[in-house]
Amino acid sequence: MELVINGCRLNVEVYGPEDGPVLIAHHGGGGIGSLAEPKSTFGPLADRFRVIVFDARGCGLSEGIAPYSHEQWAADVDALRQWAGVEKIVVAGGSYGGFIALEYVVRYPDHVSAIVLRDTSADGSNLELAIENARNQDRVEIHWDNFNRYWTGNIYDDDDLKARWAEIIPLYDYEYDPAASMARVEAGIYRHEAHNWCFQHNWDAYDVKPQLPSVQVPTLVTVGRRDWVTPVSSSETIAGLIPGSELVVFEKSGHSPQFEERDEFQRVVRAFLDRAVPAPATV
Template sequence: MSVFKSTDGTTINYEVSGSGEPLIMIHGINGNMRMFDIVKEQLADKYQIITYDVRGHGQSDRPLNFTIDDHIDDCLDLISYLELDKAHLLGYSMGAYIALGLAVRYPRKVDRLILVGGKAHTTVSSFARLMMQHRDEVKDKPKKEVTQLLSRYIFYNKEKVDGWQKTIDDYSEMDANEEAVAARGIIGFDYRNSLTKLPHQTLLIAGRHDQLNPPIESQYMAELIPNSKFIEFEYSGHAPLAEEPKRFAEEIQLFLDRQ
């Protein structure tokens, strides 16, 4: 693993493996680069895989405040630091918001775009919205129990997700304050008016059983992005990369190999 300093001086931890066209993978909220370990080896045979801990997560610096604009700038800084003309971007959940934001603002830095479990805008966090939908179930429950209760609406194959989550937590965990800062950092973006102008070949992936960012969010984007394809994973919730990892890697390879 290596580090670089973003434009505002934040230390960002990153890792490069494999060789070929660069593919930057951006992880989800409260996670870290280890989220992609489950599929990285399959993809590193053909691509230079670049993963990193976004600010506030993993082994990167954890500022007291940051926004999605900071996340976008960090990814742009990483592309510049590695002296890449452009790169394929794969964003998962929060990472999809960051990847989409970068593609909208700096389209020439992005080759092909892969958005997994994402959406085009938000006014409240997806988890807060899910809590409101199931408020009678989670009322007066401690946060850990709330998370466990709501996981049935987020994931389909809980056993696979639990093993995946342990790998992530063993690498780095976040406390409640850090999670709150991270959640505030991705509120209030809206890229809906830019979707029809995206020039990139775009793949959108969602799990059929995902109630955190339901498939309809990805379908909506696919209908507006001119050169896009939507795939729904039948046996997945919010984490198709962990719930159906073999198919996930295969679909990514097929998309990136397509002429």
């Protein structure tokens, strides 16, 4: 469905019982992401949760109305919460979507019941680690001019974004499958304006570490052992700052344990949510 959220038409899909606790999941990859990933990841929870997934403004099939800032994307999540008619939500996000989930938590703490994070960071320092990891790998030859344009938000157009993504996608998996990677590239929707905004305007200002010790809701932090771009250390930082949070490292995953170790990932998330947001007792 299309919903007008804060003056912007968003592509939104809703699953699960209308009276279930609401989970809103933000996709990763500002400019290269869409609701397809969180739909696959959190859709199975629709047996108990009202799962809301959407293309962020400027991404996927949603309208492109700037700004594509963390503040605006978090405000759009809260407007979706209001549209759903609930006071509190489980907020979830992976990769860049984890940035927005954390931004939502620190900006709208009274409206969060639990947090699910996957392969993300509390600030932009992971990019320094990612560059070092890219230099030290031998899976693919890095075209450094293209690599630097990608990570500084100097992409020319949507086709350029797709081509640059195709060059670095081999770095993301635990075990590289060229055919599967290219299939993901072809299935993507590319929006270079939002991508460029992320790295030209958002990146240097992003740092929620000072606010994380005040987070008072159950939090699950997950990460793949061989994640090159948001390494385990980034998740350890988050888990170390949020009181009582749970950290789970998936030993046979890169950046996407929700796919690479799907059954175990589903088990971990469901078990966490059963503890954090228990189902009402039946009479």
